Amino acid sequence: MRYYESLYIVNPNYEQERLDDVMKSVADKLIEYGFSIINHRIWGKKRLAYSIEKHKYGSFILLHFETESTENLERFERFMILQKTILRNQTVSLAIKPEAHVEDEPVKDEEQKETADDSSVASETKEKSNVGSEEDSEEEPVIEEEIVVETEEMSAQNEEIEEKVELAVEEETTEEVQE
Numbered sequence: 001m002r003y004y005e006s007l008y009i010v011n012p013n014y015e016q017e018r019l020d021d022v023m024k025s026v027a028d029k030l031i032e033y034g035f036s037i038i039n040h041r042i043w044g045k046k047r048l049a050y051s052i053e054k055h056k057y058g059s060f061i062l063l064h065f066e067t068e069s070t071e072n073l074e075r076f077e078r079f080m081i082l083q084k085t086i087l088r089n090q091t092v093s094l095a096i097k098p099e100a101h102v103e104d105e106p107v108k109d110e111e112q113k114e115t116a117d118d119s120s121v122a123s124e125t126k127e128k129s130n131v132g133s134e135e136d137s138e139e140e141p142v143i144e145e146e147i148v149v150e151t152e153e154m155s156a157q158n159e160e161i162e163e164k165v166e167l168a169v170e171e172e173t174t175e176e177v178q179e
Contacts, residue, residue: 006091
């Protein structure tokens with residue numbers, strides 16, 4: 001059994017429905033040529049290294065497939081090149097069988113719970129800040145004082161640098177005059 005990976009780039013302006021149609025036509029052609037699909041998924045919209053047909057971005061689609069013979073591989077490559085919806089494609093041979101990609105939907109549910117927890121923490125923080133508004137007003141001048149101290153230090157450093165530059169310029173002009 002031989003394994004292949006094909007990466008193709010589709011117009012970034014296509015909506016999900018249109019991307020699904022392109023993916024379906026590629027999958028149908030693969031099945032017609034006798035290949036079996038392992039993975040076929042949208043990798044995402046990414047910036048291109050250079051413009052292709054005036055597009056700076058492209059929707060990347062990753063396809064893993066396997067076959068017994070390579071008879072129809074050239075026909076598949078030709079099909080991909082002739083598709084107007086596909087901006088670029090590249091197919092490479094793989095040494096080992098790729099793992100089937102599984103969508104991480106349970107993680108999404110956990111992320112939604114985390115965001116809900118974060119929003120409840122944020123609302124609690126707002127309530128606490130309203131209750132302790134006197135404490136907050138005392139902290140603000142401390143921050144302002146730190147900023148003032150930092151700006152004073154920076155201005156002192158800038159003055160030192162300016163003095164060094166002026167000395168260097170004076171030395172250069174005196175050397176030129178002496179020559």
